[in-house]
Amino acid sequence: MKRIAFFDSGLGGITVLKEAMTQLPHEQFLYYADTKHVPYGSKPKEDVKRFILDAAADIMRHDIKALVVACNTATSIAIAELRVRYAIPIVGMEPAVKPAVEMNRPLGRRVLVLATALTLRESKYHELVNRVDDLSIVDSLPLPELVPYCEALQFDEAVLADYFRRQFEPYDLNEYGTLVLGCTHYPFYRQLLAKLVPPHISIIDGSRGTVRRLRELLSAHSLLNDTGSGDAGVQWMCSGRDGEYIRKMQQALELYASGRLFEE
Incomplete structure (x- = not known):
C-alpha cells in the first residue's frame, strides 16, 4: 500500500496528520520534518524555497501516492513549483x-x-x-x-x-x-x-478543509483506500536523520492526540 506523505519544517504538520488519521483511517502515512532548517518562518524566502524543493526530492525517493505540504509558509512559497515537478496529487495549506x-x-x-x-x-x-x-x-x-x-x-x-x-x-x-x-x-x-x-x-x-481536499483528490485519481487497515501507522523521517527527533515527533503526536495539553 502506497503512503500519503506529509511535509513540514518540524512538528507543526502533525496537527494536519492527526486530522488525516481521523478522516482517512484506512490509509498509511509518511511524515517528513525538515529538521536541518526548522523554523522556516524567519528565514529568507529563496533559502526556504531551496530547502522545500530539496526535502520534496528526498520524500519522492519513497513510493508515495500523494503529498500534503502541511506548512502554510512552504505552501505559499513553493506549492506551484512542486505541482509542476511532480505528477502525484499535491495539497497545500491556506489560512482559513x-x-x-x-x-x-x-x-x-x-x-x-x-x-x-x-x-x-x-x-x-x-x-x-x-x-x-x-x-x-x-x-x-x-x-x-x-x-x-x-x-x-x-x-x-x-x-x-x-x-x-x-x-x-x-x-x-x-x-x-x-x-x-x-x-x-x-x-x-x-x-x-x-x-x-x-x-x-x-x-x-485549515486542517479539516485540507484533508477534505486530499480525500477528494485521492478519490478522483482512484487512489483512495476506504477498506482495510492503516495499522502499519506512520513512517517517520527527518532531513537530519535524527533518531531523537523522530521520538520527539511521536511524542508530539501522542500529546496532540490526547487533547489534554492545557487541561486544568
Whole structure:
C-alpha cells in the first residue's frame, strides 16, 4: 500500500496528520520534518524555497501516492513549483480566512490571523485576503516565537499565557469573532488560547478543509483506500536523520492526540 506523505519544517504538520488519521483511517502515512532548517518562518524566502524543493526530492525517493505540504509558509512559497515537478496529487495549506470572514461579516466582528512573518509577507496571503475581505475586517499578527516554543515541546501554561497576553495587548479582543491559526504549529496551543480570549471568539485552522481536499483528490485519481487497515501507522523521517527527533515527533503526536495539553 502506497503512503500519503506529509511535509513540514518540524512538528507543526502533525496537527494536519492527526486530522488525516481521523478522516482517512484506512490509509498509511509518511511524515517528513525538515529538521536541518526548522523554523522556516524567519528565514529568507529563496533559502526556504531551496530547502522545500530539496526535502520534496528526498520524500519522492519513497513510493508515495500523494503529498500534503502541511506548512502554510512552504505552501505559499513553493506549492506551484512542486505541482509542476511532480505528477502525484499535491495539497497545500491556506489560512482559513474565507470561512472566518463569512462567519464574522454578518456579526460585525473582526478576524485576527495568527501566522509566521514569512506567511504574512507573501503575495499569496495578501491575494487571499484581498479576494475575500470586502469589508476590511481582517488583521494579521505574526507570532515568530511560537514555532520554537512548539519545537521545544514547551507547554508550560504560565510561560505561554504570558507570551500570548503580551502579543494580544495592542488588540481589543472584544472586537474580534475569530482567531485563524495560520501556521500548523499553532493548533498545539488551541486549548490555551481558548482559555485566554473572550468566550465568544471561535478558533479555526485549515486542517479539516485540507484533508477534505486530499480525500477528494485521492478519490478522483482512484487512489483512495476506504477498506482495510492503516495499522502499519506512520513512517517517520527527518532531513537530519535524527533518531531523537523522530521520538520527539511521536511524542508530539501522542500529546496532540490526547487533547489534554492545557487541561486544568
